[in-house]
Amino acid sequence: MLRDQVLDPTHEELIAFLDEHLRAGRALVQVVAECEVLYHGRAASVADAGDYVVMLKADGSLQVHGYKGVKPVNWQPQTDDLRVGLEDGQPVLLAERRSPEELVRIVFLETALVQALDLREHAGFVLMGSEAEMQRALARAPELIEPGLTVLDRELPIDVGGIDLFARDALGSLVVVELKRAKATQEAVHQLERYVTRVRELTGEPVRGVLAAPTITKPALAALGRAELAFREVTALPACEPATAQPSLFEPP
Amino acid sequence: MLRDQVLDPTHEELIAFLDEHLRAGRALVQVVAECEVLYHGRAASVADAGDYVVMLKADGSLQVHGYKGVKPVNWQPQTDDLRVGLEDGQPVLLAERRSPEELVRIVFLETALVQALDLREHAGFVLMGSEAEMQRALARAPELIEPGLTVLDRELPIDVGGIDLFARDALGSLVVVELKRAKATQEAVHQLERYVTRVRELTGEPVRGVLAAPTITKPALAALGRAELAFREVTALPACEPATAQPSLFEPP
DNA sequence: ACATGAATATTGGAT
DNA sequence: ATCCAATTTTCATGT
Numbered sequence: 033m034l035r036d037q038v039l040d041p042t043h044e045e046l047i048a049f050l051d052e053h054l055r056a057g058r059a060l061v062q063v064v065a066e067c068e069v070l071y072h073g074r075a076a077s078v079a080d081a082g083d084y085v086v087m088l089k090a091d092g093s094l095q096v097h098g099y100k101g102v103k104p105v106n107w108q109p110q111t112d113d114l115r116v117g118l119e120d121g122q123p124v125l126l127a128e129r130r131s132p133e134e135l136v137r138i139v140f141l142e143t144a145l146v147q148a149l150d151l152r153e154h155a156g157f158v159l160m161g162s163e164a165e166m167q168r169a170l171a172r173a174p175e176l177i178e179p180g181l182t183v184l185d186r187e188l189p190i191d192v193g194g195i196d197l198f199a200r201d202a203l204g205s206l207v208v209v210e211l212k213r214a215k216a217t218q219e220a221v222h223q224l225e226r227y228v229t230r231v232r233e234l235t236g237e238p239v240r241g242v243l244a245a246p247t248i249t250k251p252a253l254a255a256l257g258r259a260e261l262a263f264r265e266v267t268a269l270p271a272c273e274p275a276t277a278q279p280s281l282f283e284p285p
Numbered sequence: 286m287l288r289d290q291v292l293d294p295t296h297e298e299l300i301a302f303l304d305e306h307l308r309a310g311r312a313l314v315q316v317v318a319e320c321e322v323l324y325h326g327r328a329a330s331v332a333d334a335g336d337y338v339v340m341l342k343a344d345g346s347l348q349v350h351g352y353k354g355v356k357p358v359n360w361q362p363q364t365d366d367l368r369v370g371l372e373d374g375q376p377v378l379l380a381e382r383r384s385p386e387e388l389v390r391i392v393f394l395e396t397a398l399v400q401a402l403d404l405r406e407h408a409g410f411v412l413m414g415s416e417a418e419m420q421r422a423l424a425r426a427p428e429l430i431e432p433g434l435t436v437l438d439r440e441l442p443i444d445v446g447g448i449d450l451f452a453r454d455a456l457g458s459l460v461v462v463e464l465k466r467a468k469a470t471q472e473a474v475h476q477l478e479r480y481v482t483r484v485r486e487l488t489g490e491p492v493r494g495v496l497a498a499p500t501i502t503k504p505a506l507a508a509l510g511r512a513e514l515a516f517r518e519v520t521a522l523p524a525c526e527p528a529t530a531q532p533s534l535f536e537p538p
Numbered sequence: 539a540c541a542t543g544a545a546t547a548t549t550g551g552a553t
Numbered sequence: 554a555t556c557c558a559a560t561t562t563t564c565a566t567g568t
Contacts, residue, residue: 082407154335
């Protein structure tokens with residue numbers, strides 16, 4: 033998996049290494065170095081000299097990680113052009129992207145480590161508890177929202193946006209359901225309000241609005257009341273014990 | 286900067302390494318290995334055996350990177366508890382977080398590399414072109430939005446959200462300005478609509494709404510017209526040549 | 539290519 | 554702790 037590595041490379045070694053393994057493609061290249069990072073594109077930023085981990089993946093994505101946080105200090109989701117060169121005797125990496133026009137420029141002041149890794153592509157990733165899954169589940173079992181509900185449509189696009197679930201209740205009234213997989217905020221309430229108002233205008237029928245989410249913020253609940261809309265508690269993930277509940281097999285050293 | 290590294294560690298060596306360098310704190314630890322990753326918390330996910338780079342930062346954040354993309358396959362912004370142990374003879378890392386209750390579980394099947402890095406904290410990061418900066422600039426020079434405009438408030442919180450810029454125009458009418466640092470979408474139009482409607486209710490005065498952004502999508506412009514709101518072109522970053530315009534110093538090898 | 543909206547969003551700021 | 558809104562959001566998806 034480790035294809036190649038150089039510790040404390042000289043400027044020339046670093047450039048040669050990057051040149052070889054970036055050109056080859058296929059490899060994930062990491063540089064651990066003191067460097068300066070400059071970004072210019074959708075915004076602009078400058079990072080003074082500091083220690084960073086630069087990660088270049090085979091798909092052309094680039095990220096510069098500092099000592100904290102999940103989010104990189106600088107990044108580029110895609111690069112169309114990667115160049116390595118010398119500037120004032122310092123190795124410089126230019127990562128360019130067209131559309132949008134963006135540039136990340138990294139000057140390596142002192143490099144501790146450069147390595148090329150072979151990460152085979154992997155498959156088999158499953159995510160549970162997305163809003164999409166929640167929507168499917170509720171479309172199949174609308175009684176979880178309220179008894180007697182009949183789902184007419186999912187992801188129904190109208191001019192002011194898309195309605196998550198469009199339904200008719202036991203008494204024949206139209207119902208607009210807005211789903212949130214996490215805590216619902218005021219924004220969700222306003223979204224629902226907009227749909228309900230528009231559907232009333234379009235159909236001339238009485239329309240009820242339901243916000244379905246696991247929880248709701250206090251201000252959002254207040255706004256919901258004012259707008260005469262309803263909240264319904266619905267969880268994205270069925271409650272169950274997390275994987276930690278298998279202590280028998282786990283032995284700390 | 287490279288504190289310690291072991292290539293092709295045995296299970297025992299890996300556990301000992303993690304135990305030492307995670308306990309010590311301060312270090313950024315990376316494991317390159319074939320592993321299985323399991324997540325359970327706000328959602329749930331399973332990643333089958335595959336090659337990944339696991340990054341554990343000193344602040345307790347964890348991320349698992351695959352062969353592509355800026356976004357990790359699995360992550361945890363914060364961990365309150367990190368444990369390493371053996372399960373069925375396999376090294377396992379448990380990263381737990383309270384509030385929200387979350388768990389990432391990584392089983393290392395075959396480890397190619399484990400390393401501990403010393404990344405000194407860095408200062409000196411400057412970002413230009415944020416919405417906050419745009420707001421400051423426009424508050425100082427409101428004529429960039431329209432002549433005769435007087436800014437009354439910035440980030441004015443009303444019950445349905447925060448108004449970016451609240452102003453009065455040359456004729457004495459109230460103006461609500463919604464700013465976007467990038468292309469404005471329908472969502473921004475709805476936001477503005479919400480504020481304008483609410484301010485009209487609260488004041489009883491006529492209120493104009495202006496969406497200020499560098500560009501706007503076609504559907505958003507249409508929605509803006511229907512709602513009788515205005516668009517004003519304003520750029521977040523002053524136009525200038527990107528750093529690439531210094532070819533004289535750059536010599537590709 | 540453009541537009542839309544979700545996300546285990548993350549992160550920072552205000553209350 | 555809670556809530557809200559920006560983000561170089563990224564990313565998948567539909568048109």
